[in-house]
Amino acid sequence: VNENTKEFNEAYRPQFHFSPPSQWMNDPNGMVYLDGEYHLFYQYYPDSTIWGPMHWGHAISEDMVHWEHMPVALFPDEFGYIFSGSAVVDHNNTSGLGTSENPAMVAIYTYHDPEGEKAKRDDYQTQGIAYSTDRGRTWTKHENNPILKNPGIKDFRDPKVSWVESNDGTGQWIMALAVLDRISFYSSPNLIDWAHESDFNPSWGAYGGVWECPDLFPLTTADGEVKWVLFVSINPGGPNGGSATQYFIGDFDGSNFNVESNEVKWLDYGADNYAGVTWSNIPKADGRKLMIGWMSNWLYANVVPTENWRSAMTVPRSLELIKKGNDFLVASKPIKELEKLRSSTETVKGENIALREELVELELIPKANDFSIEFSNAANEKVLISKKGDVLTFDRSQSGKMDFSGDFGKIHQAPIANEKIQSIRIFLDRSSLEIFVNGGELVLTEILFPNSPYNKVTLIGFENESKLHYLKSIW
Ligand code: FRU
Secondary structure, rough: OOOOOOOOOOOOOOOOOOOOEEEEEEEEEEEEEEEEEEEEEEEEOOOOOOOOOOOOEEEEEEEOOEEEEEEEOOEEEEEEEEEEEEEEEOOOOOOOOOOOOOOOOEEEEEEEEHHHHOOOOOEEEEEEEEEOOOOOOOEEEEEOOOOOOOOOOOEEEEEEEEEEEEEOOOEEEEEEEEEEOOOEEEEEEEOOOOOOEEEEEEOOOOOOOOOOOOOOEEEEOOOEEEEEEEEEEEEEEOOOOOOOEEEEEEEEOOOOEEEOOOOOOOOOOOOOOOEEEOOOEEOOOOOOOEEEEOOOOOOOHOOOOOOOOEOOOOOOOOEEEEEOOOEEEEEEEOHHHHHHEEEEEEEEEOOOEEOOOOOOEEEEEEEOOOOOEEEEEOOOOOEEEEEEOOOEEEEEOOOOOOOOOOOOOOOOEEEOOOOOOOOEEEEEEEEEEEEEEOOEEEEEEEEEOOOOOOEEEEEEOOOOOOEEEEEOOOO
């Protein structure tokens, strides 16, 4: 069977989310856009459904919804496994690895040397680069690898690189790197030679073990105000246990990140959105800041009840900077390309709705301060989302299969305004639920393993104009 055209239809196989054809996947890596193609690389172990020696898997899409699976892009080599990182298109050929007519796509990733780890050396993670001059189809590792050596710190990984322009019109490459409990910034003129600029680790940041997978980028509010956002994934220590992504808002002067608001902010209050970072080289005319996250949690990722593959990505999201009083927040909206999946739309009438199909999008308008949404199935399994005052609760304690991990069947909570909410948008796939409150100002991404599809939804506290869309599978 050709894995590129196969229709994946196993139990729990996502029908409109990216998942690997088979075997183990974790973090999204190297997301980059070039010539009409969105690239997605990912942490991949092609020999097992549990984590092991990491490779970069690869897929290409024209809309970030329908993906073509590509051959493995990067294999482990003498310097180690290929851990997470990023990719950029070197349009100015600063690296000399392409030409200005045919710029190189350059991947910047972490080498994890298992021998060094075994020998208890502290410098077993380094950074390497690889490049492609055929639009990401084939890759060559750079002869100077590792291009960034380790100064003797155990955790030294997940480089996210972007081109940062200075006020004088010149620019340089900036790398955000997770270094144990801080984010280090490095600069380079050419992607090959890197100089340390600064470190960021405020004492009040959420820290439960390691900081991982940073991303640094500017966002502009609807009123034209620019702030720099720093994503930092942490594991454990998430607001509802295990892995989660926090973010900081501030300014970046080309060398230092200066944080403005001293408050931990979470990109997603659900248990299953980790290691998410943004796409590089999205054309200015598009203007969006696009991200995707790994839809799992290190608490149970290796034991979820799927058979021949493990894990999926979240739906791609577009990030927006929203000003609230004197503070800012980053909202995540499902990308508009997902609307193409809608096959039919109904206006919601009454509280009990029988679901005729399993792939569902709901656009709900709350009628009062409090509400509840319950998905259930013939096996009496259910998942409950409810708002009471200033707490949003997500209860998957009776949602289906849960015995694979004591950490899974928990009740999750998120802070919410004690007032009437404007809108709730929900995406239900075969084994996930994504909830976007008020245009993505509050998000919960959660995976689920019901023994039969949820075929009923009970809506309490919503207007009759609320909408139900059935969605097409991407296969
Ligand atoms: C995050 C992470 C990264 C690392 C990768 C290894 O989930 O731990 O820090 O590069 O996974 O697969």
